[in-house]
Amino acid sequence: MNLLLLSDEHFLSPTTASISGYQFQHLKQVHKAEIGDTVKVGRINGNIGEGKIIEIHADHALMDLHLSITPPQPIPITLILALPRPKMLKRILQTIATIGVKHVFLINSYRVEKSYWHSPLLHEDKIRENLILGLEQGIDTILPVITTKKRFKPFVEDELPAISENSRVIVGHPKASVPCPQNLTEPVTLIIGPEGGFIPYEIDLLCANGAESFNLGPRILRVEQAIPALVYRLLADQALSIG
């Protein structure tokens, strides 16, 4: 945790917050925090700054906050992801938040098993919990917006064109002959398939609706590896706030 990310319910006043739960445990056990210490703090969808510990109790601490730094610029990528296996979803949500992607559609695909849609990890509060963990790692405050779409064809035909308007739409596909683009500065809609990949019908439908397919070399990465690999390969320095 590189940032303690607070939501509205933590705030007792605009400059005072009460920290409990895993964040309080982290303060005590990792930071060995004592009264007077300061830690990096952010407010969900707000600023970043410092929190000074003013009281420590058995199960919570009080902090004085000074939040004056704006969070890093979002990554200009909308991510469309075939719903991952529940086991992977948690880490993938954290990765998305850490990297700075703010708009994500979890979609159906032939190789997405129906049972994945019933995972408790898709409950709103579980999604939020993992996004917050990811933001705390990446030192950001802006919660990504995760939308689920359970029908592939209507999504691609009826919604993708509007979602991806004014962006470069690309889909990873091991059999594509075009190499992954680089140094992009314009907005990107990045589509990543399920384990085993999209089936040819799905690739064809995506390409008929504005997507270009590309390859990332012979190695098949896991989704949680492919997301950082693709985001950092596709974008120019300025889009990643590098340098």
Added chain:
Amino acid sequence: MNLLLLSDEHFLSPTTASISGYQFQHLKQVHKAEIGDTVKVGRINGNIGEGKIIEIHADHALMDLHLSITPPQPIPITLILALPRPKMLKRILQTIATIGVKHVFLINSYRVEKSYWHSPLLHEDKIRENLILGLEQGIDTILPVITTKKRFKPFVEDELPAISENSRVIVGHPKASVPCPQNLTEPVTLIIGPEGGFIPYEIDLLCANGAESFNLGPRILRVEQAIPALVYRLLADQALSIG
């Protein structure tokens, strides 16, 4: 598992292998394999090809093998990594193998806790097990070589210059003002610090021994995210066999 990776002990003859353990379970449960089916198979440090199932027993199967395809070209990166927390090490070893890095040094650093060096995951057979899982994901056969170095200063001063000879030596450092290089075709020695980063003394010593520091933007990635992000950002298409 995108490849069934076999070691010498699986081979009954140069073209016949016996599959048991988790690989047999995967064949039965995921591939629902039957006699006559073929699956993608590789031999550790050898070729890739097809295995045809010729017998299925209670706890093993026999395969006829035809291995004629050479594995993908290694990634021209030597990775020097501050020893990660045991909890992360397993996934990091898998990631390294999946991505195609073949030479890794796990080193000490001020922020590496002493207890990490006693993790059972550092036992040779556990390292090998996780590397094989990573290679099976990435469809590769060449086992990475993992070396541990428990003393930072002697490693950097006495060994790094020889290890990194004829390569570009770079170290990720959030405070560096130089952006992460791109499109490299020459060999790279990539140095990644622990959670919390290298301390200034360590960065200085690395830079005094040939390393350049660079930044990857404001977001702090986990090591298992930083490895794919950096490898795919640093290298040119040809070094990644893309296109």
